Amino acid sequence: MASQRPGAPPSPNTDICPVCKTMRYLNRDLEFLINPECYHPMCANCVARIFADGPAQCPYAGCQKTLRKKAFKAAYFGNLAVEREVDIRRRVHAVFNKEEPDFESLADYNAYLEQVEELTFNLVSGNPDQRSKAEAEMRDWEAKHKSEIEERRRQARESEAQRLAREREAKDAARRRRLDAAREDAEEKARDAREREEILDTLATGDASHARATMQKVALKKRGQHRLDAARSSLLDAASSNLSIRGLKKDKKREAVDEGPYDPFGGLDLALQRYTLGPLDGYRNDWVDAARSRSDIVVGGYSAEEYLSRAMFEAFSGMGVFIEDEKGDGELATREAAQAAAATSDTAQKMDVDVFA
């Protein structure tokens, strides 16, 4: 046993019960059991022997847990650490059994999940202090939300029952459909045979024109009848099977948040504040006048107005940017300056370049 990792159960090859030292060689039906109190494996014989007279202390040296025979079980997982975690998760899930539709928003649900996971983690791999705290928290929650938990458990059971019923019903319906189809097939075959016989009869007894009319009538009737049948059966199907899709939410609590229209400029206000652009004809200098009148410039698509608005913009752009305040360590003058500084402060850190040194 000393060579084995803690947490790993006795493997089939080196199976020795750590309590009575029985080997698989001596006992072919050696079966190891654990108790969720302490997860110490021992063979079924030992369990029967030690705990036959009621609760007793775990036979492992140093283990103070009191165990009952009833709680012993065979481990499902090879690794007992996994076994223990799964047990704990099962226990936690029985108490924290809320589901996504119970929450108003995804964020709430995620917060809840995080809380549960935190607690589970503390139970699984926390130190004794954390573990006892988590236990207390869980008891607390259970006491506070007793009715809710019960209600949800009942619902889960019901929905499970419903699901089973629905599945059974679906299976039945499928079987019925198959039978119907088979019967229809047989009927159609019989009808076909009957008709052919009829036609042959008329051909044998009466004249040819009468026979053609009969054939046409039969064909028309057949086609129409079929269509009608198909429509009726599909309608019946739709009405009879109460259509439901698994996983589809019944009620929608979450509402779409109105974020306003899409803004391609990311909230940048493009309305000018420093100046108002006057009528563009009012702006004149030699160059602009030339650009307006000379056809060799205008033909290429050059617009003097573009130039004017750009020149005016540049004249007033950045007037209120105070680099000494925004880029220095001093206090920031305005809130926008603070935002801008926060957005750009990290770029200055990587300024150092010396490629070849």
Next chain:
Amino acid sequence: MATEDARYRLSSQYRLWSFSPAKLRDLREKTNALVRPHITARLAELKPTEPAPEFLTAEEETVLLRFFTTELIRAAIHCDLPTEIRATAAVFLKRFYVTNSLMTYPPMDLIKTCLFFGGKAEGYFAKLSKLAEKLSDTTEEKILAGEFLLCQGIRFAFDVRHPFRGLEGAILELRRQEDIDKPRIDAAHQQAREILKVSPLLTDAYFHYAPSQIMLAALSLADRGLAERIINSAFAPTRREEAGRNADATATEMMHPTSSEIKEKVTAAIEACRDMLATEPPERMETYWGKAESLKLIRPLLKKLRRCRDPDKADLVELQRARREWAANASKEKEAGQDRKKTNAGLALGEPIGPNEPKRRKVTGPSAADDVFGGALGQ
């Protein structure tokens, strides 16, 4: 938030290349300090007998850089490059030497690269051969050698916001006003243009002020009254604010200073910029730079620079070649290493010892080469 300012804040000039004076001084001092031990070590390796040279201080570097900027402007005028290219090239040079030391990379070579690359950045494609012809002691190779280095040094921020177009806008706006004499505007326009062509490039105005502030400072140097008119028109109290003043003061008003407060701040910033520009008026290009008194100051610095230069990086062409070779070798070695693994699989004693590999040039490590922004300065 005034949209005009918000849009300027999106520019790379604001995001990457605007510093407070203290921060800029810090950066330059840090660059200077980091370069020294490296060069000392290299020089000690090459010439063990000589004592370590005396290094330039950060202030001396700044003075020298100013001298080299005048050289750049002179070269640009000599090559008939338009104003904007001249300014862009000068700004590139200044930006490059914020995080690189004059002692590391030779400034005279980078001036040429800046002129050529400044043209590219402004969409004016000067012919490389023509430029090389016009400048003395220059080959095409020499101009191109520093190009990528320059791009890294300026953090690939090719868009330089100049005050020139803004000045045109301001003059157009002034021309619309009926009550100002046209000759007065023309004179101011002319003078402000002359100032903008030189003064902001020689000083650190591009690092500390927005282009419109530089423009207004230049205009105010030319004609203070006209600049004030522009400022007044920009910060006239809006109708909304008038209404807000009558109503009770709200919390939002506390966050947004009123236009008169901003106007005061803008005026102060423009005054500061004006003082800065006034230290290097355009006349100084003729009367000071290149004349005896400046040479008296500059010559000893140049001499000093020659002694304490980084020996590995004095020749950019050679550096470029070495770097390419190294990169080619590295990829070849990788392939060869795979081959060797295959062929040596059967050898009992492992790899045979090959001829001594030539000593690799110092620290051209892949980490420095891979990072497009270059390695950290402290390597």
